Amino acid sequence: MTGNMKRRVLMALVLAGLWTAAASAQSAKTTLDAAAAALGATSLNSIQYSGWGSDYIFGQAYDGNSPWPRFYVPGFTTTIDYTTPAWRDDRRRTQVQHPPLGGGFQPLVGEQRQVWVLSGTYAWDMVGQNAVPPAVERDMRSAVDGRMAQIWLTPHGFIKAALAANAAARAETVRGAKKTAISFTTPSKVKLEGLLNDQNLVERIETWVDNPVLGDMMIEAVFSDYKDFGGVKFPTRILQREGGYPVLDLTITEVKPNAAAAIEVPANIRQARPPAPAVLEPEKLSDGVWIVPGGAKSIAVEFRDHIVVVDAPETEARSIAVIDALKKTIPGKPIRYVVNTHTHFDHAGGLRTYAAEGASIITQRDNVPYYEQVWANPRTINPDRLAKSGRKPVFEGLVGSRTLSDGSRALVVYHYAGNMHNAGMLMVFLPKERILIEADSFNPSNNPNEPPPAISNLAHFYDAVERLRLDVEQIVPTHGRLVTLDEARKAIATYQDTQEWTK
Numbered sequence: 001m002t003g004n005m006k007r008r009v010l011m012a013l014v015l016a017g018l019w020t021a022a023a024s025a026q027s028a029k030t031t032l033d034a035a036a037a038a039l040g041a042t043s044l045n046s047i048q049y050s051g052w053g054s055d056y057i058f059g060q061a062y063d064g065n066s067p068w069p070r071f072y073v074p075g076f077t078t079t080i081d082y083t084t085p086a087w088r089d090d091r092r093r094t095q096v097q098h099p100p101l102g103g104g105f106q107p108l109v110g111e112q113r114q115v116w117v118l119s120g121t122y123a124w125d126m127v128g129q130n131a132v133p134p135a136v137e138r139d140m141r142s143a144v145d146g147r148m149a150q151i152w153l154t155p156h157g158f159i160k161a162a163l164a165a166n167a168a169a170r171a172e173t174v175r176g177a178k179k180t181a182i183s184f185t186t187p188s189k190v191k192l193e194g195l196l197n198d199q200n201l202v203e204r205i206e207t208w209v210d211n212p213v214l215g216d217m218m219i220e221a222v223f224s225d226y227k228d229f230g231g232v233k234f235p236t237r238i239l240q241r242e243g244g245y246p247v248l249d250l251t252i253t254e255v256k257p258n259a260a261a262a263i264e265v266p267a268n269i270r271q272a273r274p275p276a277p278a279v280l281e282p283e284k285l286s287d288g289v290w291i292v293p294g295g296a297k298s299i300a301v302e303f304r305d306h307i308v309v310v311d312a313p314e315t316e317a318r319s320i321a322v323i324d325a326l327k328k329t330i331p332g333k334p335i336r337y338v339v340n341t342h343t344h345f346d347h348a349g350g351l352r353t354y355a356a357e358g359a360s361i362i363t364q365r366d367n368v369p370y371y372e373q374v375w376a377n378p379r380t381i382n383p384d385r386l387a388k389s390g391r392k393p394v395f396e397g398l399v400g401s402r403t404l405s406d407g408s409r410a411l412v413v414y415h416y417a418g419n420m421h422n423a424g425m426l427m428v429f430l431p432k433e434r435i436l437i438e439a440d441s442f443n444p445s446n447n448p449n450e451p452p453p454a455i456s457n458l459a460h461f462y463d464a465v466e467r468l469r470l471d472v473e474q475i476v477p478t479h480g481r482l483v484t485l486d487e488a489r490k491a492i493a494t495y496q497d498t499q500e501w502t503k
């Protein structure tokens with residue numbers, strides 16, 4: 001072949017490639033237009049849908065082999081404004097199992113109402129008539145991202161975003177049925193994939209987010225039993241999973257296309273300035289015992305040549321701030337151990353940062369295979385220090401109890417089995433100081449005249465303390481103010497969980 005011919009063949013191939021790409025872009029646009037028409041999405045600017053079902057509290061499982069704890073949702077209403085975009089999710093929640101199968105937020109007494117809102121670049125929660133910053137998510141940005149994803153995880157929101165992003169489409173055969181796979185990345189770099197059935201209705205949507213415990217985590221939404229609501233097709237069943245387990249299982253009974261959906265950003269939310277990155281100041285509780293304050297605390301105990309930290313809440317960012325603060329407060333000593341009170345993500349999300357520092361993780365033995373499994377997940381979305389270090393984490397599985405001592409002081413870790421909150425609950429006792437550190441068994445209310453949640457869990461914890469004959473003066477809860485054992489005893493004598501269960 002002459003050089004000329006080679007060039008011509010090459011050119012033809014290039015043109016053919018371009019032509020194929022253009023044709024597939026054209027067919028993707030045709031497919032998405034057909035999907036928008038099938039769903040009635042073309043002139044749909046807002047929607048409101050309501051019904052009932054179940055929801056599940058992500059990251060709060062009873063143990064590493066259990067799904068997220070389930071609650072009954074007697075009613076919910078979701079409102080979406082696709083243009084702003086804005087979203088409002090208003091749901092009621094009650095205890096479901098009898099007896100409760102265990103996990104965070106159980107037993108739930110009475111009915112809990114949760115109202116979460118997004119409008120543009122603001123997110124907030126409603127508590128009664130008051131708009132407050134998002135409580136569960138770590139910051140405004142993650143709240144906005146998470147709630148925005150909820151719009152994309154609806155059929156109409158997905159198709160609208162796919163059209164805006166010039167999504168790609170490809171034919172697929174799933175168990176003999178013809179499907180179309182749609183994939184795209186949003187301007188905010190979120191990857192989405194959806195599957196259309198042969199009537200161009202969205203059957204499934206998947207997206208991936210970073211989670212401090214689970215790494216790259218899939219969120220999937222599955223839609224079925226589409227019905228026509230005034231020219232708009234909407235699924236009457238929605239199932240959503242996060243990290244492999246259900247988080248939502250909804251039956252939709254009512255859909256209002258183009259419902260009034262404008263959501264004003266309240267002045268206090270609009271004016272709220274993000275808090276300056278907090279410089280953490282550890283508070284001295286006793287000689288060599290420091291509380292690092294926060295929504296969930298870490299407690300540091302100084303030994304002769306090292307530090308032991310109890311709990312690594314929330315995120316790597318939080319752990320980095322805690323570790324930096326401790327290096328200043330207790331200079332020159334490495335953190336040799338971190339005690340993980342239990343696997344709930346608000347207590348375990350920052351553990352990996354300590355592993356990257358070379359600390360061993362003390363956790364109840366049955367948690368070790370769980371952590372080893374989920375920590376091996378890919379971490380491509382937001383690689384953390386441990387992922388970058390290539391270091392192998394060191395776990396020391398605890399059975400019963402374990403004493404850490406260097407002659408100067410002792411720290412005893414106890415497993416108290418059988419607590420409904422979590423199977424692997426650890427508490428930490430400092431015998432000389434008579435300080436007991438616990439998580440989630442006693443989350444005291446700010447107002448001492450209000451009952452703490454989950455009295456049955458508190459009673460179980462109290463019984464364990466009595467059985468072990470621990471001479472406790474001060475309880476340090478990882479959430480909430482410092483309390484005494486006497487206050488726990490009084491709360492148990494005064495209050496009880498009302499036994500109200502729904503199917």
Ligand SMILES: [Zn+2]
Pocket residue numbers: 104342344421422440
């Ligand atoms: Zn917990």
